[in-house]
Amino acid sequence: MRTRTDRAAANVGDLPKDGRSNPRPWSAEEVSQLHELWPNNPLWLVAKKIGRSQTSVRGKVTHLKLKKAPRRIDIKNPRCNPWTLADIERLKCLYATHTASQVASLMGKSASRIKAAVAAYGLARSRSSMPRTPIGAERIMHGYRYVKVTDTGARSQDWKRAHHVLWEETNGPIPVDFVLKFKDGNRSNLSIDNLVLMPRSDHLKQNPFYQYPTELRSAMSLLRLLKRRMETTK
Template identity: 30%
Template structure:
């Protein structure tokens, strides 16, 4: 069953304002009858904070310089760890040696350099093997453009002229500024929705026709 939230009364709010800065929240749970989460939330709404004096006191639960709190659980000078000497080279208790990955082991998803894959509609090619996918895989259309024209200038976007991400050809690529791209995408605010949907569907149909024609030519 869903727990019924208890409402704050004006008297409880005034008590919270008076007590919160200098009292432990756990103690306020007993005094005010609200949960710890509710008290934290209400204090945040009211902009209440613990006072500097409370924060510096032992009541806050913080470990201060010179405090002996928790001293019995601390490591003593000269303490010898229980596992000292056990983590030596070649230490393989039980079946650990059988189940450990061997040096040079590769994941079952590993593929060699030059491999390609589709991701979000873009064709990517593996150009390095660092193990960090955003660095190892690069869009093929960007590789083709940069080989012919150099790095893409900052503030520019590489687009497909016909809108077909699978039509990867240098002649089908163009650089546009971000502002130009924003103007192109403004169609949905400049035209009626029915017209925009028709334009979008026409684009989809054109891309399918071009793809079919290329497949037939191959």
């Protein structure tokens, strides 16, 4: 453990002997040492070994754009590795066919630790090995409840709004120029009595969005598109 003396020495090590505040230039040997020490050592230790202040070392690192070495898990060192060899083998088997969250639940670990181990061991899987969502599953997107009706792999075809499915099962396909609305405005009230079919032109007249100027509508549409893309990338 470093002492106050070590920290003080690290902070004044690059000052000239006459006590002036002008820092001495870096020599080629010091730069070479910095390249060798920086990837795997903390700032205070690098400064101590080179004989420079932490401020000087940090500035030189920024100037040279040096990077820290990626942290790796040493499977042979139990002090640095909380994973046993049996854990690692089980992780490899489970990760091939399960998501990180599912693996975390099965192994009794956090999802962040699973993801860190996956990155450390370089595990990978093909998209075809991922578990597929079964037909009939439901999820919420953009405030609407969706139901998976097919399994083609194309999201726009496989998932349909639940109130559309309910209407078509009772009344047949929705005409092209018509929209399906909730009478009470509650999208979670999936009752056939709460649905009404109306011409798209009448729907547009009721929508306050089209009462705004064209420029404002364009900006609002772009903002809505941005929010949807942010939701899909979470």
